[in-house]
Amino acid sequence: MGRDWKRLAEAIKDARQALRLTQVDLASAAGVSESTIQNLEAGESRSRIPTSLPRVERALNWREGSAQAVLEGGEPTPSHDDDTDRAGTVTELPLRIVQELADGPLLDTTVLDLTPLGSDARMIVVVKGKPDASPEQIRKDLLAWAAAQRHLENLGGSEDQSPSASEA
Structure with missing residues (x-):
């Protein structure tokens, strides 16, 4: 064949x-x-x-x-042999995420502990701006991210029941 x-x-x-x-x-x-x-x-x-x-x-x-x-009639095999490629990029990430990470200036990153939600997992958030963003747009984007971050951090309970307040 x-x-x-x-x-x-x-x-x-x-x-x-x-x-x-x-x-x-x-x-x-x-x-x-x-x-x-x-x-x-x-x-x-x-x-x-x-x-x-x-x-x-x-x-x-x-x-x-x-x-x-x-x-020859077979199927492609996903590549999971290495954790990183030659450029040091994590290959376990979907290519569309790798592409997004390459575009625009890095504005902020955070790792959120999901323990308050009953999970041992972590959420990794990367905030990227537009490649041609003005300083004013970057400032607006950072303010929007700060508001979103507060919401994410409070998902585990009300503000007065944060992990530090409940441990006191």
Whole structure:
């Protein structure tokens, strides 16, 4: 049986859309041209595997060789071997989150303990601004974040029943 390029095209397109990426976004994440992504998603038969395919696999969070598996009738395998990629980015995060983290200035971060809500988990909040935000817009964004943060911190109980007040 030959390579099923149409099947690979659909798998790439489906994975890209699941990550809520445009072809331009995926091309940027993979370090390839937009036309490379367009050609792969067109599903035209080829005699050789494109040299750019491993970069596209990584950008889609697929394990190396997944594209070959799809071409042969299999399924792509999610990449969970390493916690970080070569750039130090956490690969367990969806690519759309990694992309959001790369856009705009970092305004603030916080880690919220969910113990008051009956969980041992933590919530990590990253506040990013628009890339071209004015100082006034950043100030407004920080004020909005401060208000939202107060609400998040009070979800575990009323203000007079905060963990520090109940421990007293």
